[in-house]
Amino acid sequence: MDITRMEALLRACATLLLLTTACLVRFDTQTSLIFPEYSRTATFRDMNALYVLVFMDVAVAGYNLVQLVIRGLLSSHMKQDMNGSYKHLAWISFLFDQAVVYMLFAANSACLTASLLAVRGEHDLFWMKLCNKFNRFCNQIGGALLCGYAAFFLMALVSSLSAYSLFRHYSPKKYLVLK
């Protein structure tokens, strides 16, 4: 299978997973009694980490779509000619891919930490458990996190492929010289 096709396919799958994650978190609400006669509605706005995750997922999905369009338009040129301006494009997309994967992983992990605090509480710090009050809400966030980590895994593969397709144009003998 062609390497550019494989990259495009992985990017498309990752985009779908990212949008699923964003929707799962964004539209997750539950109203519940916390103290007697005091009810509250839990949404993704209650926790900054969730807010950042939704933002990041939508941004990365947008970035993927832009990349898919650019690569679709330019793929035939990029294969022939690595000396011209396409070299810069390949470097820029390598750097962006790397940055995007780290951002995605950080956003997911931040959410996971905050969620674990909400599930178990932190007795030493006087932070109460909340997931026993908002059961359905927490399960949906858990599903969204699974989706988010799957998307991260696909994006990590994409970033390795983009490193491979950039660096294989360089000479194995001399430092940063094109073949």
Added chain:
Amino acid sequence: MDITRMEALLRACATLLLLTTACLVRFDTQTSLIFPEYSRTATFRDMNALYVLVFMDVAVAGYNLVQLVIRGLLSSHMKQDMNGSYKHLAWISFLFDQAVVYMLFAANSACLTASLLAVRGEHDLFWMKLCNKFNRFCNQIGGALLCGYAAFFLMALVSSLSAYSLFRHYSPKKYLVLK
């Protein structure tokens, strides 16, 4: 400058930063009054994220030392011959480098999230601010996180270099064929 030398230098610097981070977090304690007549000592054990960060930093520092030793012993062979078993070694160290960088970034980001919760509290979730009670403790954790992100940045450079030195041995025309 030679690329293997540069990688070794970056690895050594990253190891020093990682050990600094681990020590800063590990030996950070402060005793303070939280409620009147109720004092508590804050240590890195109070928060799981800090515990994981110390563990991860020490593990990654150990991994870096192992890599430095292996590369120091084998570097002259690896340059000449990429077809033999050194190819497997290059692939394994590429994969480990990638995994280690993600782990490091995730541990740092998890700590940052938990620390921001401790600094600002989360009023919606009834989690109280704690850093106004443990000022010096929180500042030291902040410094450790800066150190940790610097170490992550160096390790990200190292992982890019290791991708470069693996993939430049591959053919630009055919899929996964060595030159």
